Amino acid sequence: MTTETVPGEREGAARxxxxxxxxxxxxxxxxxxxxxxxDMTIMNIALPSLxxxxxxxDPGRQWVITVYALGYGGLLLLGGRLSDLIGRRRALLIGLTGFALASALGGAAPGPALLLTARAAQGxxxxxxxxxxxxTMAAAFPAPAERGRAFGIYGTVMGSSSGLGVVLGGVLTDYLDWRWCMFVNVPIAAAAGAGVLYAVRPVPRTPGxxxxxxxxxxxxxxxxxLVLGFARAEPDGWGAATTVVPLAAGVALLAAFAWxxxxxxxxxxPPRVVLDRRRGGSYLAVLGLAVGMFAALFFxxxxxxxxxxxxPVRAGVAFLPLTAGLxxxxxxxxxxxVRAPVRALLVPGLLVIAAGLALLGTVRVDSGYWTHVLPVFLLVGLGTGWVLVTANSTVTLGAGPDTAVAGAGVMTSQQIGASLGTALLSTVAGTAAAHYLRDHPGGAARAAVHGFDVASLGAAGALCLVAAVVFLVTGRAAAARPS
Known part of the structure; x- marks a missing residue:
C-alpha cells in the first residue's frame, strides 16, 4: 500500500x-x-443556575445552546477550506486561542448579551x-495498523465528550459556579496548544x-x-414561522449550494467527496447516530x-457507562x-444503538437504574464508538487535498443529526405525553415517561431504516475495506 500525502502538507514525502x-x-x-x-453538553446542566x-x-435561555450550534454547525465546511488555506498547524493554534479567549469572555460576562456573543465566538x-x-490525524497516521489505533483513541475521546460534559457541568455548577463551565476551557486549550507547538510540525500551505x-x-x-429551524421546533412548534421559515430557507440555500x-x-x-459511496454512507450513518445518541442523552x-x-452530580456520574461502552x-x-468492509462496520453499529433505544422505550417510572438505564448507556456507547471510528477513518482515507473538508463533513452530519433528533423527538415525546395526560389526569411523571418511550421506539425504528439505507449505499461496489 502506498502512503498518500496531502498536497501542500508534505511533512517530508521523502522521509x-x-x-x-x-x-x-x-x-x-x-x-x-x-x-x-x-462544550456541546456542559452548558445544559449549568442552564438553570446561569x-x-x-x-x-425562558426563550432566551435556549439561545445559550443554539447560538453555539449555529456558529459551529454552520461554519464547519468553511473551516475545512480555511485550514487548507492557512495551514493546519496555524489553524489549530488560531482555533485554540480564539476558543480560549471566547470562553474566558463568556465566563466573565456580566449579562446575556456578552455571554451569547462569547458562545457564538466559541462556535x-x-x-x-x-x-x-x-x-492532522490523517496525515500523521497513513499506515493501516496505526491508523486504526489513532482513530480509535480519537473516537473514544469524541464519543465520551458528551457524557463527560454532563458530569463536569454538574460538578462545576454544584461545587463552584456556572461560570467555571466556561473557564474550564482555558487550561484545556493551553495544554492542547502547547502540545500542538511541540508535536505538530509546520507545513507549507496547500498551493492554489x-x-x-x-x-x-x-x-x-x-x-x-437548518440548525436554527430544528432548534426552534421544540419550543415554538413545527408549524410556527420561526421554525418553518429557517428550515425552508436552509433547504433552498443548500440546494443552491449543491448546484x-x-x-x-x-x-x-467537491462533489467527489460526497458521491464516493463509502464517504456518503459514512455521513448518513453519523447523521443517524447523532439522532439516536443525542435523543437518548436528552431523555x-x-x-x-x-x-x-x-x-446533577449523581446524574452526571450515572452517564459514565456510556464511556465504558464507547x-x-x-x-x-x-x-x-483494515479487514472488514465499511458496511460490515457501520450497519452493526447503528443496529446496536437502535437496540439501546428500543430498550429505553420500555422504561417505566419505577424502573431501576441497573436493570434498564445502565444497559441503554452501554449499548448506545458501544454503537457510537463503533460508527464514529469507522466513519472518521473512512472519510479521510485517500481524500488528498479534500481531507480537511471531508473530515468537516462528519461533524456537520453529527451537528445536523443532533439538532434534528433533539427537536423532532422532543416534539414526539411532548405530544405523546400530552395525549397520555389527557386520558390519565394527575399522572405527570408517567406521562413524561410515556412520551420518552414513544419517541425512543420511534428513534429505534428510524435507525433501523438508516442502517438499511447505509447497507445499500455502501453496497458491493463500495464494500472495499476502509484502508
Whole structure:
C-alpha cells in the first residue's frame, strides 16, 4: 500500500520513517476536540443556575445552546477550506486561542448579551479547529495498523465528550459556579496548544487554494437555517414561522449550494467527496447516530433528574457507562478497520444503538437504574464508538487535498443529526405525553415517561431504516475495506 500525502502538507514525502512525535500530536489534537465536544453538553446542566444569575427569560435561555450550534454547525465546511488555506498547524493554534479567549469572555460576562456573543465566538473558532484536527490525524497516521489505533483513541475521546460534559457541568455548577463551565476551557486549550507547538510540525500551505465565496455563503447560511429551524421546533412548534421559515430557507440555500458546487472551478465541497459511496454512507450513518445518541442523552438527563430524583452530580456520574461502552466499541472496531468492509462496520453499529433505544422505550417510572438505564448507556456507547471510528477513518482515507473538508463533513452530519433528533423527538415525546395526560389526569411523571418511550421506539425504528439505507449505499461496489 502506498502512503498518500496531502498536497501542500508534505511533512517530508521523502522521509520513510514515521514522525516520532505523531502520538504526542494525537494527544494534542484529541485534547482540543475533547474541549469542543464537552462544550456541546456542559452548558445544559449549568442552564438553570446561569438563567437565575443573568436573569434570562425562558426563550432566551435556549439561545445559550443554539447560538453555539449555529456558529459551529454552520461554519464547519468553511473551516475545512480555511485550514487548507492557512495551514493546519496555524489553524489549530488560531482555533485554540480564539476558543480560549471566547470562553474566558463568556465566563466573565456580566449579562446575556456578552455571554451569547462569547458562545457564538466559541462556535466559530471550534469550526476552524475541528477540520484541522482530522487533517492532522490523517496525515500523521497513513499506515493501516496505526491508523486504526489513532482513530480509535480519537473516537473514544469524541464519543465520551458528551457524557463527560454532563458530569463536569454538574460538578462545576454544584461545587463552584456556572461560570467555571466556561473557564474550564482555558487550561484545556493551553495544554492542547502547547502540545500542538511541540508535536505538530509546520507545513507549507496547500498551493492554489481559493475560497469559494459564493459556496461558503450558501453553505453557511443554509446550515445555519437548518440548525436554527430544528432548534426552534421544540419550543415554538413545527408549524410556527420561526421554525418553518429557517428550515425552508436552509433547504433552498443548500440546494443552491449543491448546484453551484458542480459549476465552479474550486468548490467548497467537491462533489467527489460526497458521491464516493463509502464517504456518503459514512455521513448518513453519523447523521443517524447523532439522532439516536443525542435523543437518548436528552431523555435520560430528564429521566434521571426529574423522575428518579437524581442530583446533577449523581446524574452526571450515572452517564459514565456510556464511556465504558464507547471504549469497548472503539477497541473492537479498531482491530477490524483494515479487514472488514465499511458496511460490515457501520450497519452493526447503528443496529446496536437502535437496540439501546428500543430498550429505553420500555422504561417505566419505577424502573431501576441497573436493570434498564445502565444497559441503554452501554449499548448506545458501544454503537457510537463503533460508527464514529469507522466513519472518521473512512472519510479521510485517500481524500488528498479534500481531507480537511471531508473530515468537516462528519461533524456537520453529527451537528445536523443532533439538532434534528433533539427537536423532532422532543416534539414526539411532548405530544405523546400530552395525549397520555389527557386520558390519565394527575399522572405527570408517567406521562413524561410515556412520551420518552414513544419517541425512543420511534428513534429505534428510524435507525433501523438508516442502517438499511447505509447497507445499500455502501453496497458491493463500495464494500472495499476502509484502508
Amino acid at each position: 520513510s520513517e514515521p514522525d516520532p512525535r505523531r502520538w504526542w500530536a494525537l494527544a494534542a489534537v484529541a485534547t482540543a476536540q475533547l474541549m469542543i465536544g464537552i 438563567q437565575r444569575s443573568l436573569h434570562l427569560s 466559530v473558532f471550534g469550526a476552524l479547529l475541528t477540520p484541522s484536527v482530522l487533517a 487554494v481559493k475560497i469559494d465565496v459564493v459556496g461558503a455563503l450558501l453553505a453557511t447560511a443554509g446550515l445555519m437555517g 453551484t458546487q458542480t459549476r465552479v472551478a474550486g468548490p467548497l465541497l 435520560l438527563t430528564f429521566y434521571l433528574q426529574n423522575v428518579l430524583g437524581y442530583s 471504549m469497548i466499541g472503539v477497541r473492537g472496531v479498531s482491530r477490524l478497520l
